[in-house]
Amino acid sequence: MDANQDQGAKELFQGQAQLYKLIHGRAITLSELVSALDIQPTKTTGLFRLMRLLVHSGCFNKTKVNGQEAYGLTAASTLLIKDKPYCFSPNVSLFLDPCFVAGFQSLSSWFKGTELTL
Numbered sequence: 001m002d003a004n005q006d007q008g009a010k011e012l013f014q015g016q017a018q019l020y021k022l023i024h025g026r027a028i029t030l031s032e033l034v035s036a037l038d039i040q041p042t043k044t045t046g047l048f049r050l051m052r053l054l055v056h057s058g059c060f061n062k063t064k065v066n067g068q069e070a071y072g073l074t075a076a077s078t079l080l081i082k083d084k085p086y087c088f089s090p091n092v093s094l095f096l097d098p099c100f101v102a103g104f105q106s107l108s109s110w111f112k113g114t115e116l117t118l
Contacts, residue, residue, distance in 0.1 A: 009096050027063045027070035 028036070030051065034044050051071055055062045060071045079088040094100055 010093065027061075027065050027072035029065055029068045029070045031068075033071065 030044065030048055033039075033051075034041060034047060039047055051060065054060045055071065058074055059077045061074050063070050063072055078084070079086065080092065081087060082089060
C-alpha cells in the first residue's frame with residue numbers, strides 16, 4: 001500500500017467518525033453527507049460510488065429515509081469511532097502504516113526463493 005492509499009484510508013476512518021457524530025445513530029442521506037463533510041457538490045457522484053463500495057464491503061448499510069437512499073453505520077464501522085472505549089481505529093492505523101506492511105510485501109518472494117533471510 002502506498003502513502004496515498006494509506007492517507008486515503010486514514011481520511012476515510014476520520015470521515016466515518018465525523019459521520020457518526022453527525023448522525024447520532026440515524027441514517028444520513030447522500031446530500032446530508034456531502035454537506036456535513038464539506039465535499040464539493042460536483043463530486044457527489046464520486047462520493048455515491050464510494051458509499052456504494054463501502055456498503056458492499058459492509059462498512060455501512062443502506063436504507064431509505066423519507067424516500068431517499070441513506071447510509072447508516074454497521075456493527076463493524078462502529079468499532080472505528082474514536083470516542084468509544086472499544087475503538088479499534090489505532091490498530092487499523094497500525095496495520096495500514098507503510099513501515100508495518102513493507103516486510104509482508106516481500107514474503108511471497110522469500111518463501112519461493114532460496115535466501116534464508118529477507
